[in-house]
Amino acid sequence: MSDQLIYSTMAREMLEQLPRGAFLSVRAEDRINTMTIGWGAIGYFWNRPVLIVGVRYSRYTFDLIEAARDFSVTLPLSPDFKKSLAGTGAQSGRDIDKFKVFSLKADNAKEIESPVIGGCGLVYECRLIFKQAMDPELLEPELRQKFYPQEDYHVMYYGEIVSTYVNS
Numbered sequence: 001m002s003d004q005l006i007y008s009t010m011a012r013e014m015l016e017q018l019p020r021g022a023f024l025s026v027r028a029e030d031r032i033n034t035m036t037i038g039w040g041a042i043g044y045f046w047n048r049p050v051l052i053v054g055v056r057y058s059r060y061t062f063d064l065i066e067a068a069r070d071f072s073v074t075l076p077l078s079p080d081f082k083k084s085l086a087g088t089g090a091q092s093g094r095d096i097d098k099f100k101v102f103s104l105k106a107d108n109a110k111e112i113e114s115p116v117i118g119g120c121g122l123v124y125e126c127r128l129i130f131k132q133a134m135d136p137e138l139l140e141p142e143l144r145q146k147f148y149p150q151e152d153y154h155v156m157y158y159g160e161i162v163s164t165y166v167n168s
Contacts, residue, residue, distance in 0.1 A: 126159025
């Protein structure tokens with residue numbers, strides 16, 4: 001793993017890669033999982049650097065993150081992970097071991113209990129500090145119709161960024 005970075009050093013790379021996919025990984029006791037995310041935000045709240053991710057209630061990761069204290073987001077900096085991103089976004093960790101099926105390495109993080117994707121790229125290790133369930137009534141109707149036709153809404157998780165580095 002490389003040296004520690006200031007969380008905002010590669011924010012542009014993060015925001016450019018995120019729509020193409022990133023790995024959200026979490027550990028709850030002896031269970032780990034990773035899933036593909038394409039939405040998120042990086043910012044500064046409560047005098048802390050924060051990464052915000054959304055997880056739908058229907059996802060296996062939701063069950064884990066509800067029982068966890070932290071999570072990681074690993075953003076590939078090369079196209080080598082394109083198939084893994086597609087696979088971890090299409091299949092559930094309830095049914096398969098995504099790390100094994102998609103040849104992903106669950107490395108130990110520097111500061112948190114949840115794993116990071118080994119040899120992948122830009123890593124944000126985050127400690128959970130706040131969560132907020134979406135209120136559909138507050139969402140613009142056009143967005144609600146387009147992104148939530150099944151009413152499978154997100155819970156937004158705010159993670160204080162406690163470590164940022166490149167591990168590729």
